Amino acid sequence: MSTTLTQQKLLDRSDISFSMKFGYLGLGMGGCSIAAECANIKTNVKNGNYPYNGLLINTNNMDFEKINIKNPNIEKLPIGSGKGAGRDIEVGENAFLDHQNDVISAVKRQFMDRDFIWIVAGLGGGTGTGSVIEAIKLLHKNGYQRKFGLILTLPRNKEGATVISNALERLQKISQAMKGLGSIILVDNQKLYDKYIKQNPNASLSEYLEFSNQFISDTLHELNVVTASFKPYGDSHFDSSEFENLIKTPGVLSLSKFSIEERKIDLENESSYLPPLEESIESGILSDGYKLKNAQRAATSVIANKYTAERIFTLGFTDRIENIVDDKAPLAGEKPIATYVDEKAKGVHFYTVFAGLNLPTRVNELVKENERLMELQEKETEEDDVFASLQTFTRKKRIDNESDDLDSLLSTSNSSKSQDTDKKNSKDEIHNPIDDL
Ligand SMILES: Nc1nc2c(ncn2[C@@H]2O[C@H](COP(=O)(O)OP(=O)(O)OP(=O)(O)O)[C@@H](O)[C@H]2O)c(=O)[nH]1
Ligand SMILES: [Mg+2]
Incomplete structure (x- = not known):
């Protein structure tokens, strides 16, 4: 598939229309980056220069600075401490709940004329993942029933146990509520990353993320344009209202x-x-x-x-x-x-x-990866125990050999004590939760 064929240069054209006015509600760093990219779409259409808009919500003020905002109709709403949620979904959820009234006002202001809103979050972190359920409830209760869907990224395997289990925990809840929501678009970061890295082996992770966000944004825009812009040929027909039914399913x-x-x-x-x-x-x-x-x-x-x-x-x-x-x-x-x-x-x-x-098999793979990591963790703990027993074994042997030497016995037991403390400290270091952030 060549790029000239895939892109159709839709963005440069002034003779296109849109099926729906989308609003993007970004949550957390990934959610805000994707939402901004989607809302930044600029066209040459008269009175439709920026067909979309966005509301970006995050607990990390520094992250807002990193987001490239071109569309003046994108609003930022900081919540929480300003320092991020440290991959803790409860912290993310509470930050969102504490600022619920601000969110409601901003949603009403930004999205009053929107046909459809996409809640966007990168699953795996604290802010986006922690807020997503509350954001669903908020839109549902504030006049957007059946007028919103979700865009969620699925983490890559190598992102670690915390990220994967955060993502799975919220996916479980979302899948229970799925029947009451509009459609869900899943962006499989592993799939896009594998493809991207094959073609760009020297690229960095941030280049991948930028690429993926642009890809998501182009895909949605293209679909929205294709269903509204071109002349139907023959009897077959698929119009904007059918597109709307589709994304509201x-x-x-x-x-x-x-x-x-x-x-x-x-x-x-x-x-x-x-x-x-x-x-x-x-x-x-x-x-x-x-x-x-x-x-x-x-x-x-x-x-x-x-x-x-x-x-x-x-x-x-x-x-x-x-x-x-x-x-x-x-x-x-x-x-x-x-x-x-x-x-x-x-x-x-x-x-x-x-x-x-229903959810795709990739979610099963993540469940399996999560289990594998948990087993690995258990094994690691067991190996620690083996190490401890081996330590005792060597010491005992030495004590047996030198049982008549009181000084050396005392010094051995002292050193064994300090070795224990050393080991405990180093064990604490290994399991320090800050390392998981
Ligand atoms: N496609 C894509 N995925 C992203 C991007 N940024 C983050 N992600 C994914 O989203 C997941 C969650 O990361 P963040 O969005 O940074 O987390 P957060 O919601 O800000 O949460 P905290 O930083 O813990 O407060 C990551 O594990 C990635 O898989 C992005 O720009 N594009
Ligand atoms: Mg963050």
């Missing part, structure tokens, strides 16, 4: 995109485009490992320029795509295949969205 949303050069689509040769389309649906853009069979809704949009549309948008073509989607999501109540003409399109672009899904 409770459950997880899986997004996929596939772009291919026009000349590569040979209608007489299905293998020229169907297998990579299927593959793109399975591998998703931001996360994968979904049981698509559970999807409640699905939608596919295909975009091509006029010349290509006339050649490829035949009944047989849409029929084949319909079969693929139907095969993957037999229970979906609606699954339109919509074809559009974009005069300026280079290549043919397929966007597929599945809504109402």
Whole structure:
């Protein structure tokens, strides 16, 4: 998939429209960085220069400085100590609760004209993860029922036990409440990181994060534009209100995109485009490992320029795509295949969205990783005990050999005492919770 094909230069165009006005409520450092990137989108559209806005909430004042804010319609709201929540979800939750009234006022001010709000948090830390449940409750109680969804990142395996268990603890609660929420978009940091590092082996973690945030922002914007901007070709139809239904469907949303050069689509040769389309649906853009069979809704949009549309948008073509989607999501109540003409399109672009899904297998992997780390911790403690018994064993032996020497016996017991204290201290150091921050 080449970049020129994937980007379509949507941002530089003035002839596009948006399905929905999104507002982004960022929580914690990751949540605020992603929300800011999404709300920073600038277009050339008249009266739509900045189609989105944002409210950024964090307990760490320094982190606010690191966020690149271009859109004047992004507001920052500091809560808590100003020093962060130190990966403690209770501290994050309490900071949010203590400033609840400020949050309500800011939400009303910022989001009064928004069609849909995305609560954005990086799962694993203290502030975003700790506030997310309270933020859900707050929007729900203050006039935004069914008008908000979640964008949550899943941590990478190497981020450690605290991060993974924080993320899982809150995911458990969120999954219980899932039926009452709009859609949830999961961003699998491990998936995006693996892909990014393969292509950019010398890049830093912060470069990865920047890339991932831009990628999330572009993906959402593209979907929002595609469903509103282009002329439907033929009878098939998928409009802004259907897009709205899709993102308001409770459950997880899986997004996929596939772009291919026009000349590569040979209608007489299905293998020229169907297998990579299927593959793109399975591998998703931001996360994968979904049981698509559970999807409640699905939608596919295909975009091509006029010349290509006339050649490829035949009944047989849409029929084949319909079969693929139907095969993957037999229970979906609606699954339109919509074809559009974009005069300026280079290549043919397929966007597929599945809504109402359960959590993906990546969450199982995180549960397993969490168990592995806990076992490792237990083993480590056991090994400490072995070390202690070995120490006693050596000493006893020495005592036996020199049992008639009182001085040396005393000095041995003294030194053994001080060794014990030393060991206790070093053990304390190893388990100092500050090291976990
Ligand atoms: N994709 C992406 N993920 C991020 C980014 N920043 C953080 N994350 C993820 O989000 C998780 C939580 O980190 P933060 O958002 O920094 O934590 P926080 O909510 O500020 O919590 P505290 O610092 O403990 O108060 C991390 O473990 C990462 O996996 C980001 O810019 N992009
Ligand atoms: Mg933080």
